[in-house]
Amino acid sequence: MTLSRRRFLTAPTALAAGALLPSALITALAAQAAPPADLSDWEAVRAQFVLDPAYLHFASFFIASHPAPVREAIEGYRRAIDSNPFLVVEQGLFEDQAHNVPLQVKTEIAQYLGGRAExxxxxxxxxxxxxxxxxxxxxxxxxxxxxxxxxxxxxxxxxxxxxxxxxxxxxxxxxxxxxxxxxxxxxxxxxxxxxxxxxxxxxxxxxxxxxxxxxxxxxxxxxxxxxxxxxxxxxxxxxxxxxxxxxxxxxxxxxxxxxxxxxxxxxxxxxxxxxxxxxxxxxxxxxxxxxxxxxxxxxxxxxxxxxxxxxxxxxxxxxxxxxxxxxxxxxxxxxxxxMGKARVAARIRALNDQCKAGLAENPKVKMHTPMSGELSAGLVSFEVDGMKPAEVVKRLLTKNIIASTSPYAITYARLAPSLVNTPEQVDRAVRAVREISG
Ligand SMILES: Cc1ncc(COP(=O)(O)O)c(C=O)c1O
CATH class of the missing domain: 3.40.640.10 (Type I PLP-dependent aspartate aminotransferase-like (Major domain))
Known part of the structure; x- marks a missing residue:
């Protein structure tokens, strides 16, 4: 990358090419490469989240709770930018390829998607x-x-x-x-x-x-x-x-x-x-x-x-x-x-299969999600006989179970078992639906 590349959008005050990266950015980048957390079992994965333990969280797909590695990475970059906004952002964006942070992000994403960073x-x-x-x-x-x-x-x-x-x-x-x-x-x-x-x-x-x-x-x-x-x-x-x-x-x-x-x-x-x-x-x-x-x-x-x-x-x-x-x-x-893509998918499928099987045994429940794991993923949509979906969600919340309704003209109640849940929690959610459905 040339000097003019580095001048992109920062021309009046850009540093000379070859200037050193600010140490705060180096520290943040190094933290990204730190030894990863132990994610070998699902309790270890759940321990990465700081979710309120008073609730069972079955709407995590709505917006993420940041797990520890993500919180730490955000904090590292936040500290680096707060300590030196111009140098860290200017060099993180416009430094040579080896230090270009968005390129590192895209490289990591591409590896997961099976494509190329570009x-x-x-x-x-x-x-x-x-x-x-x-x-x-x-x-x-x-x-x-x-x-x-x-x-x-x-x-x-x-x-x-x-x-x-x-x-x-x-x-x-x-x-x-x-x-x-x-x-x-x-x-x-x-x-x-x-x-x-x-x-x-x-x-x-x-x-x-x-x-x-x-x-x-x-x-x-x-x-x-x-x-x-x-x-x-x-x-x-x-x-x-x-x-x-x-x-x-x-x-x-x-x-x-x-x-x-x-x-x-x-x-x-x-x-x-x-x-x-x-x-x-x-x-x-x-x-x-x-x-x-x-x-x-x-x-x-x-x-x-x-x-x-x-x-x-x-x-x-x-x-x-x-x-x-x-x-x-x-x-x-x-x-x-x-964690492994296949392992994550298998865990999510097992929890969702369990949830669907449990709900399907309830004669008051109408399932909208296919029972087959081949045609479903992490969301279980259903209705309870004689009850509006918003009422289902409200009643589950009184039992500290966080469900959601689907934001569509025709709406359903949803439970979304994910990596933050356990099989025991899924059982509790299924039992709670049985209790509220009378
Ligand atoms: C199917 C689908 N598409 C798009 C969105 C919007 O997602 P975002 O908030 O990332 O724009 C949602 C929201 O949950 C969704 O369910």
């Missing part, structure tokens, strides 16, 4: 990622974006706002009437039947936060590619699959994979990512000036056109951000790598 765009959350992708797509009047009636507000509204601007259209289809009895074949058939002659983009949600169904994205993507007709781009809202499912995201078949990392990944609140291949990044137009793409900056400086194709860094929203949080994202991904 394919990862850092965002503050899922919503921003979806908005960037849909607004970046080269949509034109007549093009259609197809999504489903089951997607999240953030997803639908990203499509609506983008299509309204470009003159393209948006259409939603149901993939099932009852998620609990859906199958891979029925999901694929419903989607293929919904594709119209003008469909250019398909938006799907990996794990639905309404019904808890987990779409078989790999199989769906293969079916989309195998069909005849105009090629389609597949955008996936992956937030509740990332960190709960044993998948290699970069080869799953999504063209654009958007996720917050502040839910199942336990990364700092206010962090997220979009993953796409270089070819797919090149299709998009950026929306917000980037602070991490040198070509964009120099083109602005020289008032010339940008000569290189669009890329993940150019899509990353610029402006200074909460670097102590963004940079500590690496610690969360390292923690997941240490």
């Amino acid at each position: 394919e990862v765009c850092l965002t503050p959350n899922t919503t921003t990622g979806l908005a960037l992708v849909y607004h970046g797509l080269p949509l034109k009047p007549g093009d259609e974006v197809l999504c489903t009636t089951h997607d999240h507000y953030s997803h639908h509204e990203s499509i609506r706002l983008a299509t309204e601007r470009t003159g393209a259209s948006m259409r939603m289809i149901p993939l099932f009437a009852d998620a609990a009895v859906a199958s891979t074949d029925s999901l694929i058939a419903a989607l293929l039947a919904g594709i119209g002659p003008n469909t250019r983009v398909v938006g799907l949600t990996w794990v639905h936060s309404s019904s808890g169904i987990r779409l078989p994205i790999r199989e769906i993507s293969a079916a989309l590619r195998a069909r005849s007709g105009a090629p389609l781009l597949l955008v996936v809202d992956g937030v509740h699959g990332l960190g709960s499912t044993d998948e290699t995201v970069a080869s799953m078949g999504a063209d654009y994979f958007c996720a917050g990392t502040h839910k199942w990944m336990f990364a700092p609140r206010g962090t997220g990512l979009v993953w796409a291949s270089a070819e797919n990044w090149a299709r998009l137009r950026p929306l917000i000036p980037s602070f991490s793409d040198f070509d964009q900056y120099t083109a602005w400086e020289k008032q010339t056109a940008i000569a290189t194709p669009n890329n993940a860094d150019r899509m990353s929203p610029g402006g200074f951000v909460a670097y102590d949080h963004q940079w500590a994202t690496a610690a969360a991904f390292r923690m997941h790598r240490q």
Whole structure:
């Protein structure tokens, strides 16, 4: 990286090239490389969290409680930035590649996703990622974006706002009437039947936060590619699959994979990512000036056109951000790598299987999440006969059990067993639902 690279956005006061990193940043970086915590059993993992022990936490997917490695990383960077804001941020962002902290974060993320660092765009959350992708797509009047009636507000509204601007259209289809009895074949058939002659983009949600169904994205993507007709781009809202499912995201078949990392990944609140291949990044137009793409900056400086194709860094929203949080994202991904993706997914599946089996024995309960672990992940959605979902959640809270309702027009009660829970806690939650259902 050259002196002009280092001058990016800090030109009037930049240090000479080769200046030493501030010691506070070195300390924070060294802390990131410190020997990891013992995560060899689930009690050790649970001990990383400072959750209020007065409650059973079954809504952890909503927003993360930072585990110890993440809290320590945030604290290290916070101390470093507080001690020397200019030098730490300027050099953390614009120093040579070996010391570039966002690059280290993206390298760690890429390892987990099975992709490359340059394919990862850092965002503050899922919503921003979806908005960037849909607004970046080269949509034109007549093009259609197809999504489903089951997607999240953030997803639908990203499509609506983008299509309204470009003159393209948006259409939603149901993939099932009852998620609990859906199958891979029925999901694929419903989607293929919904594709119209003008469909250019398909938006799907990996794990639905309404019904808890987990779409078989790999199989769906293969079916989309195998069909005849105009090629389609597949955008996936992956937030509740990332960190709960044993998948290699970069080869799953999504063209654009958007996720917050502040839910199942336990990364700092206010962090997220979009993953796409270089070819797919090149299709998009950026929306917000980037602070991490040198070509964009120099083109602005020289008032010339940008000569290189669009890329993940150019899509990353610029402006200074909460670097102590963004940079500590690496610690969360390292923690997941240490726990093991397959091991984490198996634990989450076992707890959710237990929860579903227990609830299904209750004649007053209607399950909305498929019983199969192949079509679900960490969310269990259900209704209790004669009781509004909000009332179910309220009554569980009187027993110090934190459940949630799904934020959709048709809403369900949700229990989300995760790494912070134990099988004994799941039993208590199931018993509590039985008690309130009479
Ligand atoms: C399926 C789904 N997509 C998107 C979001 C929004 O996530 P974020 O807060 O990371 O933007 C949520 C929120 O929980 C969600 O359930």
